[in-house]
Structures are given as structure tokens and as C-alpha cells.
Amino acid sequence: xxxxxxxxxxxxxxxLCLKDVHKTYGAVRAVDGVDxxxxxxxxxxxxxxxxxxxxxxxxxxxxxxxxxxGTITYGEHDLVRQPRVARERFGVxxxxxxxxxxxxxDETIDLFASFYRHTLPTETLIERFELGEKRKAYVQHxxxxxxxxxxxxxxxxxxxxxxxxxxxxxxxxxxARRNVWDSVRQLREEGRSVVLTTxxxxxxxxxxxxxxxxDHGRVLDEGQPKELxxxxxxxxxxxxxxxxxxxxxxxxxxxxxxxxxxxxxxLMTQHLDETLAALAEWARARDVPLTGLATRSATLEDVxxxxxxxxxxx
Amino acid sequence: xxxxxxxxxxxxxxxxxxxxxLFWTFFFPVMLMVVFGFLGNSSFKLNLLVAGPxxxxxxxxVQAYEKIPYFKVKRTSRQRAxxxxxxxxxxxxxxLPPATTPPPWHAxxxxxxxxxQTAQQAVxxxxxxxxxxxxxxxxxxxxxVVKPQAASGSRSATYLDFLLPGxxxxxxxxxxxxxxxxxxxxxxxxxxxxxxxxxPLRPVQFLGGVVLYQLVFGILSAALIVAIAVVFLHATVVxxxxxxxxxxxxxxxxxxxxxxxxxxxxxxEEASMPIINVVxxxxxxxxxxxxxxxxxxxxxxxxxxxxPLTYLVDGVRGLMSGQYAAWAPAVQTDIFALLVWFVLLAxxxxxxxxxx
Numbered sequence: 001x002x003x004x005x006x007x008x009x010x011x012x013x014x015x016l017c018l019k020d021v022h023k024t025y026g027a028v029r030a031v032d033g034v035d036x037x038x039x040x041x042x043x044x045x046x047x048x049x050x051x052x053x054x055x056x057x058x059x060x061x062x063x064x065x066x067x068x069x070g071t072i073t074y075g076e077h078d079l080v081r082q083p084r085v086a087r088e089r090f091g092v093x094x095x096x097x098x099x100x101x102x103x104x105x106d107e108t109i110d111l112f113a114s115f116y117r118h119t120l121p122t123e124t125l126i127e128r129f130e131l132g133e134k135r136k137a138y139v140q141h142x143x144x145x146x147x148x149x150x151x152x153x154x155x156x157x158x159x160x161x162x163x164x165x166x167x168x169x170x171x172x173x174x175x176a177r178r179n180v181w182d183s184v185r186q187l188r189e190e191g192r193s194v195v196l197t198t199x200x201x202x203x204x205x206x207x208x209x210x211x212x213x214x215d216h217g218r219v220l221d222e223g224q225p226k227e228l229x230x231x232x233x234x235x236x237x238x239x240x241x242x243x244x245x246x247x248x249x250x251x252x253x254x255x256x257x258x259x260x261x262x263x264x265x266x267l268m269t270q271h272l273d274e275t276l277a278a279l280a281e282w283a284r285a286r287d288v289p290l291t292g293l294a295t296r297s298a299t300l301e302d303v304x305x306x307x308x309x310x311x312x313x314x
Numbered sequence: 315x316x317x318x319x320x321x322x323x324x325x326x327x328x329x330x331x332x333x334x335x336l337f338w339t340f341f342f343p344v345m346l347m348v349v350f351g352f353l354g355n356s357s358f359k360l361n362l363l364v365a366g367p368x369x370x371x372x373x374x375x376v377q378a379y380e381k382i383p384y385f386k387v388k389r390t391s392r393q394r395a396x397x398x399x400x401x402x403x404x405x406x407x408x409x410l411p412p413a414t415t416p417p418p419w420h421a422x423x424x425x426x427x428x429x430x431q432t433a434q435q436a437v438x439x440x441x442x443x444x445x446x447x448x449x450x451x452x453x454x455x456x457x458x459v460v461k462p463q464a465a466s467g468s469r470s471a472t473y474l475d476f477l478l479p480g481x482x483x484x485x486x487x488x489x490x491x492x493x494x495x496x497x498x499x500x501x502x503x504x505x506x507x508x509x510x511x512x513x514p515l516r517p518v519q520f521l522g523g524v525v526l527y528q529l530v531f532g533i534l535s536a537a538l539i540v541a542i543a544v545v546f547l548h549a550t551v552v553x554x555x556x557x558x559x560x561x562x563x564x565x566x567x568x569x570x571x572x573x574x575x576x577x578x579x580x581x582x583e584e585a586s587m588p589i590i591n592v593v594x595x596x597x598x599x600x601x602x603x604x605x606x607x608x609x610x611x612x613x614x615x616x617x618x619x620x621x622p623l624t625y626l627v628d629g630v631r632g633l634m635s636g637q638y639a640a641w642a643p644a645v646q647t648d649i650f651a652l653l654v655w656f657v658l659l660a661x662x663x664x665x666x667x668x669x670x
């Protein structure tokens with residue numbers, strides 16, 4: 001795990017930093033020694049399947065749960081000892097942010113604003129999250145997307161430096177997801193840090209500046225999405241229909257690994273051009289058509305599979 | 315304190331908007347009072363049958379009896395009248411002789427003797443009416459005339475007057491139990507509580523806001539029920555405000571504490587409902603809401619003296635009927651018993667309470 005070595009890491013550890021954080025529920029090690037460094041003004045993603053420990057990690061930073069051991073620091077503040085600092089300064093959207101169903105949108109924002117010393121005007125938040133038409137609507141009459149926008153608006157009510165979004169796009173339609181992405185990027189443009197959890201690969205890849213892949217309560221790897229792919233999965237993939245009679249132990253130049261994935265045979269290679277040329281030669285010699293041939297570069301999905309040995313959607 | 319009040323205010327807003335919940339909150343107590351109020355207030359009349367020849371002077375006698383509001387008079391045949399009296403469908407039958415002989419006529423009053431109280435009333439009412447009729451018919455000057463007059467400000471002890479304090483205590487229990495145990499488990503379940511915990515709002519402030527909201531709602535709804543009972547159902551009550559408020563608030567606090575204990579155990583709203591019913595049902599029927607505790611068999615009475623609702627009902631009823639003077643020893647006992655319950659439950663609830 002990249003720890004605090006070098007200038008850039010030193011800077012980030014001073015902002016928001018977790019060291020060797022543990023949390024157990026009974027016999028379940030929900031978070032099992034997590035180190036994380038979150039930089040100011042960046043979008044940080046926690047990627048992992050359900051039960052990986054993402055939400056628990058977030059809730060410990062937010063001051064909702066106390067870690068069993070380890071340290072969480074925010075600037076000069078020790079958040080384990082002073083969870084109120086986190087509650088005062090951070091903006092939080094929980095995985096299931098429910099509000100009073102019979103309170104209106106503007107009343108909900110006002111209610112939460114009354115808990116903080118420094119706040120953004122309710123009108124500004126309503127405009128910004130396009131809730132103007134729904135200003136006087138009861139929370140129970142909002143659509144999924146509108147509820148989500150209200151949850152983010154409430155998370156911003158104290159003008160926070162760091163915003164935590166737990167599965168911000170879960171259960172939303174593609175259009176609503178894009179809207180959430182836009183508002184997350186806007187948060188970064190305003191100089192806020194965003195920490196979000198997701199189990200969508202495309203979301204993590206498109207949105208996050210920095211990623212930590214989690215499973216079983218541990219951080220498996222951390223880095224920028226592209227850098228993570230390049231480091232963990234430097235090659236490319238050749239996909240073939242499984243009708244192509246290619247043996248598991250076929251020898252082709254540059255070929256790293258051959259896997260069968262359902263109706264497909266996938267060849268992972270370090271040198272795409274060499275492997276492709278050799279594959280074409282192999283096919284012509286046997287007079288086999290290369291049905292369904294496609295090439296692609298590695299994605300986060302491949303990285304995740306490589307790191308955890310299982311698919312995210314399991 | 316400001317934060318606590320904003321929580322209370324927000325909850326009161328949601329309450330006013332929850333028309334259905336409001337309706338049911340008031341519907342049940344009002345229905346109870348209307349139904350039982352009519353049962354208790356129906357004015358008593360004797361069902362008197364008259365049998366005899368169809369025409370002649372006896373018609374005058376029937377008219378004379380009909381003028382007395384105490385009787386519900388009906389003419390019928392001798393045989394049928396005796397049958398109805400035997401069955402208890404009528405209280406008595408006056409059998410008139412044929413008016414051929416000169417007076418005095420000898421009529422026979424046959425009464426149903428199954429219920430001694432009504433039998434005595436029937437006999438004395440019919441004979442005293444006969445005396446009046448004699449005076450009127452013979453034109454004699456009366457020796458003594460008694461004029462009945464209602465004492466001004468007299469208090470009837472109708473069943474409604476007995477029931478109303480019981481209903482108030484019952485409402486205090488039900489509203490507090492369902493309000494706290496029901497909504498807190500729902501908020502726990504849906505993540506409303508967690509969202510509040512992620513703000514600088516202190517947990518005590520949030521719970522304090524919930525308690526204050528329950529007390530405000532409880533007192534306002536009790537006031538409304540008293541107003542309905544007095545204005546529309548003509549209940550007569552005494553309202554010594556301070557001791558009454560102290561008793562009711564302490565009672566609500568006790569049941570709120572029970573609500574917190576239940577909300578601490580129950581994981582979901584559905585799970586909390588049967589627990590609430592198990593807690594509230596025995597008290598609803600045993601603690602003297604609908605009938606005095608003294609009518610219970612002794613072994614039940616000894617159990618009932620441990621239930622908090624018993625003391626709330628007793629205190630509220632004693633004060634509202636004027637039976638207990640404000641801060642009388644009996645009121646103090648009730649308040650003390652509720653206080654003991656409240657303290658015990660408050661301790662348990664702080665131990666058992668879970669935020670998730």
C-alpha cells in the first residue's frame with residue numbers, strides 16, 4: 001500500500017487520513033486495517049462489492065461510528081476523539097438518507113440548516129439542485145432522483161470542505177445518474193473534496209480522481225483509475241467466440257493468460273500486435289475462422305477481478 | 315435548546331399534515347364517549363300497559379297516566395299485556411274493571427317481579443299517580459303539594475363523567491406508546507435517525523425534541539377531547555389545571571419511557587406493534603378506564619395496583635370528578651406511583667436504547 005512517502009503523500013496525510021483502522025461487529029471484521037489518504041479538492045472513490053466495508057469506513061470518518069482501533073485525522077483534528085468536528089464540518093449523504101416524509105423540501109433544508117453555525121442559504125441550494133418546482137412538495141411525493149438531489153442539497157447545507165456520498169447513484173436511472181455525476185464534479189470545481197462509494201465500475205472510472213479498491217474490509221489497491229489499470233493490467237484482451245477450437249495450452253507470443261468466460265475465450269496479452277499476428281497465422285494454418293474476434297484494453301472490471309478473484313456483480 | 319425546538323416544530327408540522335393519523339387519534343375516544351354516553355344517559359321510563367274495556371271512563375284514566383312523563387303507556391288486550399309483563403317486555407300492566415259499577419273502581423296492577431328495583435318503582439309510581447288522579451277526579455283540595463325543583467349547578471354522576479377521565483388517560487397511554495415506539499422504530503429502520511446523528515445535533519437534543527412534541531400533542535389532544543365532551547356531550551367536569559397537568563404530563567412521560575424501551579428492543583416498526591399491544595391491552599381493560607377497579611376480582615385487583623395506568627386513571631378521575639382536592643393525599647399517591655414508574659423506566663430506556 002502506498003504509505004506516506006515523498007512530498008505529495010505528506011501533503012495529503014495532513015488533510016484527511018486513516019491509519020490502520022479496524023472495526024468488528026461480533027465476529028465480523030467489517031473493516032480490517034484500512035489506510036487511506038484523501039486529498040483536498042479531489043474526488044475519492046471507494047470501490048467494492050456489497051459488504052466490503054465501504055460504508056463502515058465512511059461512517060467512521062463521518063463520526064457516526066467509533067473505530068475499535070487506528071487513527072483518523074482531519075488536519076490537526078483527531079476525529080476518533082472529536083467526532084463532533086466531523087459532524088460539524090463534513091457534509092454527509094447516507095446510503096439511505098430518509099427525511100420526515102411530511103416535511104416540505106424547503107422546510108427539510110431549513111431544519112438541517114438550524115443545526116449548524118455556518119450555512120448556505122436554502123434558496124441557493126434549492127436553485128442549484130433544481131428543486132425549485134418541488135420547493136413546497138412533501139418529501140413523500142418526490143421521485144427517486146429528486147430525493148437524491150435533496151439528500152445532496154442537505155449534505156451541502158453547512159458549506160462543507162469534504163462531502164461524503166454513500167452510493168449516490170444506487171437505484172437511479174441513467175439520466176439521473178449523469179445528473180449526480182455533474183453535481184459531484186461541480187463540488188470538486190468549488191474546491192471541495194468528495195468521498196464516494198460505488199459498486200459501479202464505469203462510475204468509478206469516469207468520476208474518480210483517486211480510487212481505493214476494497215474487499216473483505218481491506219484496501220486491496222489504491223491509485224488513479226488509469227494508473228491502477230496500467231499497473232495491474234498492463235496488457236490488452238483478445239476475445240473470441242468459444243466455437244474457435246483453441247486449446248488452453250496454446251503457445252502464442254506475448255500471451256499471458258487464457259480464460260473462458262461463458263461464450264467467450266479471452267486471451268490476455270502484453271503485446272497485442274504480436275499476439276494478434278500469431279493468432280491470425282494459427283487460424284490460417286488450420287483453416288479456422290476467427291469468429292467473434294474483438295480486442296479491448298483492460299478496464300477496472302479486469303483490475304477488480306484480478307485483485308479479488310470475483311466479479312463485482314456477484 | 316433552539317435545535318431541540320426546531321425538531322419539535324418540524325414534527326408538529328408533519329403531525330398536522332398527517333390527517334389520517336389525526337382522525338384516528340380523535341375518532342376512537344370520541345366514539346367511545348358518544349356510544350357509552352348515550353347508554354348511560356338514556357332517561358328511564360316505566361313501560362306501563364293498560365288493559366280494560368275500550369271506551370268509558372277508563373279512557374280518562376289512560377289519559378291521566380299518559381300525561382305523567384315517567385310512564386310510557388300503551389293500550390293492549392288483557393291476555394297479551396300479562397304475557398308481555400311476564401316476559402319482562404313491559405314493567406307492569408294496570409287491569410281496569412268495566413266501568414258499570416259506581417266508583418271506587420278496583421284496578422289491579424300486575425308487575426314483573428324479576429327485578430325488585432323496577433318492581434318497586436312501578437308499584438309506587440302507579441299508586442302515587444292514582445292518588446293524584448283521585449284528587450283531580452273528585453275535585454278535593456290537596457292537603458300537601460310538593461313542587462320539585464332542580465338544584466342549580468348540580469352535578470350528575472353520569473357514566474360519561476366517569477368515562478371521560480379514563481379516556482384521557484387511555485389516550486395519554488396510546489399516543490405516547492404508538493408515537494414513540496412506532497415512529498422511532500420507523501425512523502431507525504428507514505435511516506432518518508442516522509441522518510440526524512451525522513449532524514452536530516446532539517442525540518439528547520433530538521430525543522428531547524421528540525419528547526416535547528409528544529407532550530405538546532398529548533396535552534392539546536386531551537384539551538380538545540375535554541372540550542368536545544363538555545360542549546357536545548354535556549359532560550360535567552372539574553378542571554384543577556395545575557394538579558391535572560402535573561398528573562397527565564407525568565403519566566405521558568411514563569408511557570413515553572415505555573415507548574423508548576420498546577423502540578430500543580424492536581428492530582422494525584412491524585416488530586414494535588405487537589409489543590405495544592401486549593403492553594397496552596391489559597391496562598386498557600384492567601386499570602379502571604371503563605369500570606372501577608373495585609369491581610375486579612381480588613386477585614386481579616392486586617395485579618392492577620402495580621400498573622401505571624391505574625394511577626393515571628385514578629388521579630385524573632379523582633381530580634376531574636372533584637372527589638380529590640388539588641394535591642390531596644390521594645393525588646400525591648398517584649403522582650408518586652407514576653414518578654416511581656417513570657424513573658425506573660427512564661433508567662431502563664437509557665440502557666436499552668439503540669440508535670440502530
